[in-house]
Amino acid sequence: MKTSIEFSHKIKRTQEDWIIDTVVYALAIFIFIITFYPFFLSIVLAFNEGKDATYGGIYFWPRKFTLDNFAELLNDPAWGKALLITVLRTVLGTGITVFFTCLVAYGLSAKNLIFRKFYMGMVIFSMYFSGGIIPYYMVIRSMHLTNSFLVYIIPSALNTFFLIVAISFFQDIPKDLAESASIDGAGELTILRKIILPISKPLLATIAIFTAVTQWNSWYDCAFFTQNKALRTMGYLLMSVIKKSSMSQSNMDSYAASVAGGTITTVSVQLAAMIVAVAPILLIYPFFQRYIVSGLTLGSVKG
Template structure:
């Protein structure tokens, strides 16, 4: 083992110091929003809060959690994230596994269509018309069906499945397994890093999506958490007398700004909690496109 020199220690010190600075710069804004969400709204307006709440209160969270619309939006968001991510991962893997088959007829045509679909969009109005003809408007499935196939991950998955030795599939075929049995019992178990990476990105996309809730849904019971957050933020930008009266009734512990911050925390924290559990697979899966592409 080579003996460390003064230059090695200097470089390490510089790198660690730089990483600490980058961490503080990137993490502190989230921490600041977090402590503000636990502070008295009127007291927050005085400024000077940097490291911990000066006037601790749960009024901001009580205001949001006590609203039935937010509670329902939370369950709708959890449902669309879970169902949408599961169906998106399975369907994308199914299509990409078929495209990775060496004997697939018209393979080039299929790939050309997917490439065109990835780079060219039909536009909002044609997409709206398609959803209307499919009877998806103002339903829960408008959140799930359009995102069933992710073309970006489709190409990554095709590259991954091509690298699986064909001898494995041939051996399973000799043992009497059909294509679906091979896919379910052989391909999916060895594709956990790929699926975890897809699940992380698709899940975050489902959790953060709000445009579909704004454009394609009119039923207030189907609104998502992020839509409610945008609603609170936009409401705060309109200083009406009705809004002023509403917040004055809350004993000035809750203000427009404190509700905006709290809604952001409620919308962001759950997905941040899930990430560490998928990080192990994410690190492996992130290298799939680079190594096997």
């Protein structure tokens, strides 16, 4: 007797099914093209001579391939320092955020914690309400974080949204694991380090990738809380050069740098900077994708 699965494979598709599928796939392809092509064109122009690109007519591949735009970007002391600051804040900020989020979440996941409801109320309240930019700036200044590298690290050390996700995740881990280790004499920190965290890779990867993306692209804190040019980030410089690129096309055509034979323009350097800023995230994300999906679903539904 044929099973229902075998029977379902032999169901004939109607003409309406084919029409709907065709429309859906065509629409999906169209949306993909109009969203991906501007980024693809930016990559093409970043590898093309800047002055030559101002003449137009470049659509799918560089007309005059060059790496001068990237060389000019990386040789510029301002961009070099910004890249270093961005890498440092991304690495340190991500590690500290993951550490403190997991540490606090593990404590709040214990239902026998004294004043747990009060602590949870504070977390939820702070997630939905904020004092605004002026009180926030006053807090930053009172902590002497303005014009300091730590302004990129300390305020984001604990993310309330990730904290809620981590609490739910830890609560779904069987209590027998922690109890058996506790009977053997393990302390809470030992249980967290040797038992809980090793089986929480989806959670750790989820927090890490989202925090890293936020740290890498951030420019808001650099604009408001630092005046020291040595602390400028890639995101801030990108925002600055994008604002400067509002000049007319004729001005862009006549504005070429005095290096590399006059082939570099401000726009070509901007495009190279954009590629440098986006490429690391695009390269890292595929390796964390499977952890991110499971990290966002595990712990979200109670059994």
